[in-house]
Amino acid sequence: MTEKLTDALLYLDGVSVAFDGFKAINDLSLTVEHGEMRAIIGPNGAGKTTMMDIITGKTRPDKGTVLFEGEIDLTRHDESAIALLGIGRKFQKPTVFESHTVQDNLELALKRDHGIIATLFHDTSKEQKDRIDEILDEIRLTERRSHLAADLSHGQKQWLEIGMLLAQDPKLLLVDEPVAGMTDAETVETAKLLRRIAGEKAVIVVEHDMTFIRDLDVKVTVLAEGSVLAEGSLDHVSADERVIESYLGR
Amino acid sequence: MITGFLFRALDRKAILVALILLAIAVAVPVSNLMLPVSHPLHVPTHIMALFGKYLTYALLALALDLVWGYCGILSLGHGAFFALGGYAMGMYLMRQIGTRGVYGHPILPDFMVFLNWKELPWYWYGFDQFWFAALMILLVPGALAFVFGWFAFRSRVSGVYLSIITQALTYALLLAFFRNEMGFGGNNGLTDFKDILGYSVQAQTTRASLFAATAIALAIAFVICSGIVNSRFGKVLVCVRDAESRTRFIGYRVEHIKLFAFVVSAMMAGVAGALYVPQVGIINPGEFAPANSIEVVIWTAVGGRGSLIGPIIGAIAVNGGKSYFTAAFPEFWLFALGGLFVATTLFLPKGIVGLVSSGFAKLRGPREADRVEETLQPGTEAAQ
């Protein structure tokens, strides 16, 4: 472990990655503080998902620094190690374990020993069961706890996935398009849920839905062509000439 | 800890299957040995031998199902583990021949004598002891699976790439074992066995005991698999099958999980091979043929993968069919067999077990039927 370089929870500096010559991320720098909620917007192909891939260890950057809690170099770890460090991720398309029940999904995500011996032989303890009940309550799926995840509606799957993130008890949540395909009412509920989570944990939200971003009312980072175009409140960035240009094209 | 595992393992289904298998293990040999030939419930020796063979196939299919049906690793090379277990047993049986070989050599097997080998190769040492052979039956397939899986899963080789390299593995072993220089008898393999644990392999009582041992081994394997599948580990296996990267993102070491399942499965396949060899009386490189491994996949699919009972039913049904067809329509049985595979995939995508359980579920109500289908439908991540 290196010496602590920064106090920020997540610290990206000068990160670049290219696929077959196409620069998906180009000299990106970003910091997220403990307990902060950050919204990230940007046109298609701006590098939002790739950025998440880099943070969660799915993609290795060609160059640049990615630090977690100021000292852990995330580029040296793989997905499962990063997950265990305390970074949870929700995918763009809701990915839950469809052949398992809602309760099992949460149980599997619960923060505990994931080794082979433990998974083969250990039972779920009373406290762990209580925690699952809490989360079920939080994501409003208590009645459907013994249903298969496959039977859930789209929005419920999104929530279940967020619930799984909570069960992981991470320090940082990466949430990719949490309200895609949701009804307006669900969107509002989701915004509330995320805001409850923030404060305790840091959250990065990627979203296209501007109403939702407005509901969140947090600092916004605009990505375009793989780097940060603008940063600030939603009103501030939407007034920015370059942002308008990059969204509308030339 | 272990009690918890056993408690989970022995659900109703597992108890039922284990009891049936134990009953078979007792009833068939008893009927074969005790009842007179004319008795309607007498099981003739050749039928017992046949079903003994099917049960080893069932064990092999069960092993494959653990990695394929539950973990989504389609191994087209499981025959290799089966054959390695078989060779380990075959080597023990060869050493038991002693001076009764055609040349009467005290140590060297016949094929070494007539190819002018002067001394026993080092890797044949120890196989005169049953305990050593038994250890090797588990260790050799396990070690191969470990080394192979360690590299493959760490490099995240998956889907068809993994299937094809498992096929390459068994094909390479096939070619290697064909080589007479390897010291495993080349194309002829190992044969002409005399004794196992001091009993003649041809004796009816030995055959009956081997049959019983196979049924018991299958019962034990079933309970172990049931325990694995019902544990949190088993649920994680299904997670890996359905959404591998999601499983990584909640902090599971997918490569370790796959590796463990793969090694356990390979060891089970090795045991199946070891039980197979004394019952059929020969082990040769043909068992490594890629076509054999593909057949195992087919048994599993026909029976219904992703359920533990499916592969057992599939292995017995397909092989029973094959035995019947090759005698009844020797010139057309391939049409029947080929047609069966096509029909199964088209009309019974979940195999026999899927058909039966969705049939039951439909009786209970449409909602249930859907659920059964969902459980048995292993979504593939590649399909997204």
Place this chain on the structure above:
Amino acid sequence: MRLIVILLGLLATLFSAALPATADEAELRAAIAKFSEAKKFSQTEAVIEEIAALGDPAAAPALNALSEGVLMVRESDGAVFIIRGTKDPLELLDPVTLEAVGSAPEDELSKVKVKNSIRRQIADVVSGLTLRASDPKVRLQAAATIFSRPDPEIIETLDAVIADEADPRVKQAFIEARAAAVLDSDLSSEEKVEAVAVLRARGGRDVLPILTSVSTSEDEAVAGAALNAISAVEENLMFWAAGQNIWYGISLGSVLLLAAIGLAITFGVMGVINMAHGEMVMLGAYTTFVVQEFIRNSAPGLFDYSLAIALPLAFLVSGSVGLVLERGIIRFLYGRPLETLLATWGVSLVLQQAVRTVFGPTNREVGNPSWMSGSFEVGELLITTNRLWIVVFSLFVFAVLLLVLKRTRFGLQMRAVTQNRPMASSMGIATPWVDAFTFALGSGIAGIAGVALSQIDNVSPNLGQGYIIDSFMVVVFGGVGNLWGTLVGAMTLGVANKFLEPYAGAVLAKIFILVLIILFIQKRPRGLFALKGRSVEA
């Protein structure tokens, strides 16, 4: 066979025009007639000796006919004829003038028996007789025969022939044949050293035994020169051997490419694990057999075109089977790639057994057209014509396929469908039909490969089984979904295999290659030419 007889006839007329008869024709006829009494091989040999002693080049056609097994005796009167054609009754030719003199039914003729040692004897005799033949090719052949079995007694004759020879190539061949004979003789040391120099300049593997035999000579000058020459020739050969290996590798690679290229479409582009791919190849080979059988029976003159005729037919046959397969089975299984494996495995069993039922389980004969037979040399590199054509053909198929995919509307639709099905279908592409025709295209190409493979391999129901594993290895090694990967993969595996083979033997070489593939996939889990980027990893 018929061709040879015609050639002989041609030769004979040339002889009679160019040369006055050197011996009494009647004497020759009498000698040839003795073949009718030769019941044992030793007697046949004696008759040949007798004819040789006459020294009459007009004996060559009869002797060559004997060697070919077309010299026959009419049982009724013991007259000797050269026969022509294979249809009963057989056409009879006079053994000296080669004029047609009628015909006789097959069972009234008996063949003058030959065996290899007699064929060699005839070759020696004929080469002696034909040193002055008018056709330079025949003279070259004569020189080659003398070179391979040098005889010191012929040196004088050769000297005279060399002096008169006008064709520089033939002259050189005679000089080399003479050098070989000199080294076998007891001529002077200088002559021998000179001969060694001639052989050294000629090079090639077949001078080595001649040089080796004199390298132990007591004459130090000769021995020294021979030793030097040997090392020079061997060094040269080493260089060519590497080239030869590359050629073998490319040739093996082209076979792999042909076998795999159809699979690169059905498996690589569409993702269907098509275990019946090998059977598509087999169907192509059987189509070739049927075409050739038809041509043999009804239009023998077209035999050299049989492959050209078989190509489109094989494409159609395998393609339509592929089409039926896709419409009937595979289309229900999209998105379940592993289940296509089971279904197509079943189909492959059925197809094999169907072919076995229709054509029988044994090998079927598919002949090489004349333009695909034989070989030629480039330096010390031996290139067999059929392999060369297969290399050319495989590259041609590859190029055409690439063009179809990249430059045609169908190719565009195909790529669109495989990349994003919903999008393609919403743009009005009839995706089911694109699927069907893509599969048919892959199958059809496998059929074409079958035509080519029928030229070098068994045409039996098991044909496809022999290629299926290798094909999958090639496609996976090259990288699924990339045609260039398939090309490079096939060639790499071919060349690597052929370079390993001399050291490890055929079996170990293959095992090494398989292990290599397994290790390689660890390094690059998606093959040589993997697509990179976000989309494929999702």
Place this chain on the structure above:
Amino acid sequence: MRFIRKTLTGVLASAAIAASALVPAASAQEDTIKVGILHSLSGTMAISETTLKDVMEMLIDEQNAKGGLLGKKLEAVVVDPASDWPLFAEKARELITGNGVAAVFGCWTSVSRKSVLPVFEELNSILFYPVQYEGEESQRNVFYTGAAPNQQAIPAVDYLMEEESVERWVLAGTDYVYPRTTNKILEAYLKDKGVAEEDIMINYTPFGHSDWQTIVADIKAFGSAGKKTAVVSTINGDANVPFYKELGNQGIEASDIPVVAFSVGEEELAGLDTAPLVGHLAAWNYFQSVDTPENEAFIAAWKERMGEERVTNDPMEAHYIGFNMWVKAVEAAGTTDADAVIDALPGIETPNLTGGISTMLPNHHITKPVLIGEIQADGQFEVVSETEDLVPGDAWSDFLPESKPLKSDWVELKCGNYNTETEKCLGAM
């Protein structure tokens, strides 16, 4: 407890049902004598073995036309062991115990024979094995009607040495027991004859080897050393076609480097354009081209049954001899009982198709002539050499040190591997 009892009865009942389903048509006419035919009809060996099934059916029909055997009709029971060696054992067991056949005619590869041996021993039945093989075996229940190595390989090498004055030898084979043993015997034999180590090249290739470029080039290089060279080929069936095609294309002619093959017969040549192969050799105990009345009748019957383009070959003749021997032995014994027939068989004489009388020897091998044939353009062989007398098959080669002292005699010694030095029957308990 009730549960267990119910399960037990259920299991037994279902096993009995399965058993009855697996014994096909056991209820057919009881007064026929059943003859098992155990040849692969699918898989890699179908290519060779299917013909043997056909010829057996023909022989059985002919025998029935002659009035059957012991006043009963013969009935062929055909099964398909599918080129799967353990399946051979399973099918053999089924034929003997399930169908109750009196004798089995079958197997081609050594491994299939090895696989069924224990079954025949255990169930005490009779197997006629019709294919040339490596020897080193003599089993009480098996009758070997194909050639032992001394009935094929050694006479062929003798011919090449004497007639073609060959001095350099390439022993090329498929990597399995038959070529390995044959080559071992030949190597010892050649060295015995004074051939130097460096004049022998041994090469093994895998089954179904199809790329022969390198090996043929090696043979060519080996043959250009100034000494007359020949190839002794024990290359297995399927790999031969590409091998010969490559030979032809690389311009190796029979008069330069002759190839003598032990596994290439009329059936294999039927799949080849033989024009470039004229003059290459094969050693067998029978050729279709042999001109005898028996052979003519046999070929005529075969062609009438199977079609004009079909050919006959050596293993077919072996079945012809074996079947006739069995018929005579059953008639002599007056029963199909295995022990009686096994005792009756040695000494039985029956005409073969090449004009001689073959005898079953006490070692369960037969006497046969050895013929060397040259390939002709029409796909047939022309006999260029024939042994004066019939050669008795020798189970244990005199050219292998370990098997030299062994002797097989089922009449006097009642032993398949009697060691003449220690005067003991080996392997007996």
